[in-house]
Amino acid sequence: MRLATEHVRRMRGGAQAHLMRCDDGGYYIVKFRNNPQHLRVLANEMLATRLAARLGLCVPQVEVVEVRPELIAYTSELVIQLGVGRTPCSAGKQFGSQFPGNPARMTVHDFLPDEQLGGVRNLSDFLGIFVFDKWTCNTNGRQAIFFREPEDLTGPAPDQTRYVAPYMAMMIDHGFCFNAGEWDFPDAPLRSLYARHRVYQSVTGMDAFEPWLDRLEKRITEAVLGEEAGHIPPEWYEDNWDALERLLERLYARRKRVRELILAARNSGRDPFPNWKVRHA
Numbered sequence: 268m269r270l271a272t273e274h275v276r277r278m279r280g281g282a283q284a285h286l287m288r289c290d291d292g293g294y295y296i297v298k299f300r301n302n303p304q305h306l307r308v309l310a311n312e313m314l315a316t317r318l319a320a321r322l323g324l325c326v327p328q329v330e331v332v333e334v335r336p337e338l339i340a341y342t343s344e345l346v347i348q349l350g351v352g353r354t355p356c357s358a359g360k361q362f363g364s365q366f367p368g369n370p371a372r373m374t375v376h377d378f379l380p381d382e383q384l385g386g387v388r389n390l391s392d393f394l395g396i397f398v399f400d401k402w403t404c405n406t407n408g409r410q411a412i413f414f415r416e417p418e419d420l421t422g423p424a425p426d427q428t429r430y431v432a433p434y435m436a437m438m439i440d441h442g443f444c445f446n447a448g449e450w451d452f453p454d455a456p457l458r459s460l461y462a463r464h465r466v467y468q469s470v471t472g473m474d475a476f477e478p479w480l481d482r483l484e485k486r487i488t489e490a491v492l493g494e495e496a497g498h499i500p501p502e503w504y505e506d507n508w509d510a511l512e513r514l515l516e517r518l519y520a521r522r523k524r525v526r527e528l529i530l531a532a533r534n535s536g537r538d539p540f541p542n543w544k545v546r547h548a
């Protein structure tokens with residue numbers, strides 16, 4: 268667990284998260300228990316982000332962040348804006364998603380133009396996260412941030428010219444996995460696609476997703492699901508152990524359905540994978 272020591276700034280977005288510095292010297296995007304979306308958004312972020320990391324996807328480090336009542340009382344910006352009026356952010360255990368560096372020195376982009384997207388170092392993570400989002404029924408659009416790794420900026424230039432490191436994509440915002448507060452799975456063909464279909468250009472068939480489907484089926488055992496769920500503070504799901512158990516059971520069973528869900532996206536008419544080759548018998 269981390270302790271928040273300083274408020275930096277408010278972030279944009281429906282959960283009204285805040286960038287905060289913590290006692291480990293790191294910076295975290297903090298979502299509060301009384302965010303306007305749902306309490307379970309915190310539980311979803313913790314569980315889903317950890318499971319995505321198990322698949323080998325580039326995701327932020329996630330932590331429980333303790334925010335003391337004094338910090339809230341002395342920071343006028345630490346409020347949740349309501350339709351009419353505002354209420355202080357809740358104290359106690361909140362969710363933190365680590366900023367991948369020092370925000371004063373590192374630029375993080377929410378979007379990249381198509382020309383630069385093609386050069387993203389881990390572009391294939393968009394195929395992995397599509398498998399993941401279908402599996403977890405993420406009912407929000409896929410979101411990623413892009414940044415250049417700091418070590419790439421300090422290393423020697425390979426050819427003595429000015430070396431510009433490629434961007435890394437980091438998958439963020441898992442609050443709406445498991446359909447946000449509902450903890451159910453209303454599957455729909457076009458859900459979970461990244462808005463820029465350029466990231467799917469390499470897809471010529473189901474083979475593109477097979478390495479990720481294989482990891483999902485082999486690495487995500489019942490024990491792993493239980494272990495990762497153990498990192499969620501029970502107050503983030505109101506001690507509703509039955510609901511959590513049911514969620515984990517359904518997740519375990521759904522691992523085998525992802526191929527079918529990908530095919531539904533492929534056949535949806537929106538043609539997200541234009542290079543998918545039709546196989547003739």
Ligand SMILES: Nc1ncnc2c1ncn2[C@@H]1O[C@H](COP(=O)(O)OP(=O)(O)OP(=O)(O)O)[C@@H](O)[C@H]1O
Pocket residue numbers: 278279280281282283284296327364365366367375377410412439440441442
């Ligand atoms: N780990 C992180 N590192 C850097 N920036 C982040 C991180 N997590 C979130 N952000 C930034 O904070 C913003 C809000 O985060 P997020 O999308 O998770 O919350 P949200 O309130 O659900 O947003 P929205 O309603 O726009 O989807 C993101 O657009 C992104 O710019």
Ligand SMILES: [Mg+2]
Pocket residue numbers: 280410440
């Ligand atoms: Mg978001």
